[in-house]
Amino acid sequence: MGVCVRFAPSPTGPLHIGGVRTALFNWLFARHHQGKFILRIEDTDRSRYVPGAEQHIIESLRWVGLTWDEGPIRQSTRTELYRRYAHELVQRGYAYYAFDTEEELERMRQDLRAAGVPNPQYNVYTRQYMRNSLTLPEEEVQRRLASGEPYVIRLYVPADREIRFHDQIRGWIRFQSRELDDKILLKSDGFPTYHLANVVDDHLMGVTHVIRGEEWIPSTPIHLLIYEGMGWTPPEFAHLPLILRPDGKGKLSKREALQLGIPIYVIQWKDPHTGEEMPGFRELGFLPEAVLNILALLGWHPPDAQREIFTLQEMIQTFSLERIGASGARLNYEKALWINQQYLQRLSEEAFRQKVAPFLEAVGVPPDAFHLELANLYRTRAHTLREIADEVRAIREWTPVRSIQSGEVSALESVTLNACEQDALQAFLRWWRAHTGEATPDVLTQKIREIARERELKPGQLMLKIRWAISGKRQGPPLGALLHLMKDKAIERIAKLIEQT
């Protein structure tokens, strides 16, 4: 039988990078084994449904290019199915009806807590004292069901069993059934809980490997009991380590990420209630392939551990669950930026132009040939497309105007030209205007050096003045290239600086 995996997010909020990484690992596993990758939306809790979340999930996956072979399948459209299996589980003696009200449950918990039980459960012991089909006479159960009284279906956890499974990443994991809760499988509103829907779907869809977050380890024994109750063979399990906060305390949270300026989404998310917007890697100017590389490295490494940058094809070829670590990982944003820079540098000129154009437009710069080329000059000097666009915009809007009033005195001081420099710049402009045809980057650079030497000026000093005049910065791309590209614009700005002095 071929490999079949699924990514099964719940639309209770935006898809964060941990989820994308889970999707990525599932996807890589499927592609590596030429198997099937299913997208399933686990929307069985109507009360926690967040508008736009499902769309965010789908768009996120699309943007990074994790395409699915089947789906999205929404569990909310299959409730009848789960209901049927829940009742079958009762028939088989692996589940039972329970009629306890919320108040009764709360009272039970209160009483137990008062008696010194820190985490009261509906379990092997307590179920004997509650109102359910284990304690009530058969006729009464039937009467209550027939009268339409609300009920839930709970898993019947056996008293003394060891439940264990072999995790593909962690090895054997054991649980004592005594520690388990008689989890609700079917809610009183007729919807299944995660546990039931998940197991039913995984079985029906032929899922062979469940690759999911570590937070699911504690509920795996519950799932195993359901498989057993239904007489189904459980899939293989692989529990991925969590992505932790960069400062070492807890799981990566939205609030903290916001504070640190670190994206936790792949694409922007706007909270439908608060209206608060959080940019994703996409908006910050990351390339989708780079994002996948960044996320893959969070817990996984190719066999050749010396390499950090690799293509999707290489990832697919070398991917295996054995190479996933068991300990939690923190996102190193500095390294993420570096990885993106590496990808930026490897882009062909054509691809780069295509990628950077929307970012130029976003900051009000027309993405014409001139600005695109200017952006290209900043390529090795930035980590993201957004940084590049910002540089281009800054240089576009720069005017070498003396504005002592606005407090830029210190900045302007460095451009104050002495008579000699003024003369040098004038000479340079004169030459340039007369030789526009032959003014290549190298020639321009040489000419500046020549003019500086003739006047016993340091070439570097003169170049700094020119750089300031045309870009308003003390550093940037090679001056010759910049001048050559900017041409008239540069001449105009240098002239303006001379005039201002």
Next chain:
RNA sequence: GGCCCCAUCGUCUAGUGGUUAGGACACCAGGUUUUCAACCUGGAGGCCCGGGUUCGAUUCCCGGUGGGGCUGCCA
């Protein structure tokens, strides 16, 4: 609290019953550059602690400590 998972430089990690414990980001120094990047070279920096097993443990076992997860008619 209970149950479960985890533990190699600051971070992501490779690795082994005997290794100078390897790489990457970040950091420092040098080279290159008009400059800033990029790039090249070099440097500093790590096996959580305590027992045990063993001729020998970073590696295997146990305990501790630390970190994390779960403990809902959430997923």
